[in-house]
Amino acid sequence: MAVEARLRTAARADREAIRHLVQQAFAVDGEDGREELDIVEAIWSLDAACDHLELVATVGGIVSGYVLGSWGDLEGRPVAGIAPVAVTAPLQRQGMGTALMKELIERADHSRLPLLVLLGRPDYYGRFGFESSVPLGIHYPPVGLQSPYFLVRRLRTFTAIFRGAYRYAWEI
Numbered sequence: 001m002a003v004e005a006r007l008r009t010a011a012r013a014d015r016e017a018i019r020h021l022v023q024q025a026f027a028v029d030g031e032d033g034r035e036e037l038d039i040v041e042a043i044w045s046l047d048a049a050c051d052h053l054e055l056v057a058t059v060g061g062i063v064s065g066y067v068l069g070s071w072g073d074l075e076g077r078p079v080a081g082i083a084p085v086a087v088t089a090p091l092q093r094q095g096m097g098t099a100l101m102k103e104l105i106e107r108a109d110h111s112r113l114p115l116l117v118l119l120g121r122p123d124y125y126g127r128f129g130f131e132s133s134v135p136l137g138i139h140y141p142p143v144g145l146q147s148p149y150f151l152v153r154r155l156r157t158f159t160a161i162f163r164g165a166y167r168y169a170w171e172i
Helices: 012-026 034-046 096-110 124-130
Strands: 007-011 048-060 064-074 077-087 115-119 152-155 163-167
Touching: 007 096, 012 048, 012 064, 012 077, 034 064, 034 077, 034 152, 048 077, 048 096, 064 096, 064 115, 077 096, 077 152, 096 115, 096 124
Parallel strands: 077 115
Antiparallel strands: 007 048, 048 064, 064 077, 064 163, 115 152
């Protein structure tokens, strides 16, 4: 990481800074960032965040990066979904998002979670080991059965019993 950042589990005291960061990071191309902020707030209100998978990166004590893993449902089995990943605009493309993703994956694997899911670009998330969900028989109904953008990261305890439709916490 080009920037000296400290990664840690997010705390309740970080929430206002996280709100600001998420909205600012996604306020691009005419969007206001509200959709992603609504996801974060819904997860918090449902108490669906995976405690050890909600991470912040701080620079000089200021929250500058964020990733949220939250519980969703895969055919009656709890599975962690990732949304969103946000880095403050001046620090983007300096490795902070990469560091957050790697830490989240390591923590999830260490916790013996079977897999992680996310909706994102295969060319970006493929470098973290995410792959198309289609061959694994896992899908996200809002984007369809064959979407190349719904991705799975198999972890050490993954087995083929994990199949079917996934729903994020705010959709359950």
